[in-house]
Amino acid sequence: MDSNLESAMQMLIKTFHKYSGKEGDKYTLSRGELKELLxxxxxxxxxxxxxxxxxxxxxxxxxxxxxxxxxxTEFIILMGALTVACNDFFLDEKVGKKRRSEGKEL
Ligand SMILES: [Ca+2]
Ligand SMILES: [Ca+2]
Structure with a gap:
């Protein structure tokens, strides 16, 4: 059985190809395909x-x-950047909650 992380990697690949195969080059996203995916x-x-x-x-x-x-490769850079942004947001939330529970309102 695949781990969650392995499944996530497969989902990234599957999702990319679901859109990249719609027009023109099967293995790259055109402007239209990228827009649809986004x-x-x-x-x-x-x-x-x-x-x-x-x-x-x-x-x-x-x-x-x-x-x-x-x-x-270009697509995975976007996913990496977005994941970093999500992680920052998650950390901010956690720190914010901790501060609030300690009565240190920002
Ligand atoms: Ca394409
Ligand atoms: Ca390119």
Whole structure:
């Protein structure tokens, strides 16, 4: 049986290919595919990506080799950055709660 972490890795791969296979190159995300993935899979974390400008910004940030497509390596950098952001948020929450329970309101 796969561990949670192994399952998470497989989910990342599966999710990428679910969108990358829709048009053009099967193994890279076009602008359209990236937008769909962001909206469908990361709507909670990337609420602002609903506007095209934000999608363009993510696309330009991610497309390290400037070929107009996001490959899996570029995609995994986004997931890494988002996971770091989530972890920071989680730590802030924990520290905030601890401070509050100790009566040290910020
Ligand atoms: Ca594609
Ligand atoms: Ca690229």
């Amino acid at each position: 909206l469908e899979e990361l709507g909670t974390y990337l609420g602002s990506s609903k506007d095209n400008e934000a999608v363009e910004k993510v696309m330009n940030d991610l497309d390290a080799n400037n070929d107009g497509e996001v490959d899996f």
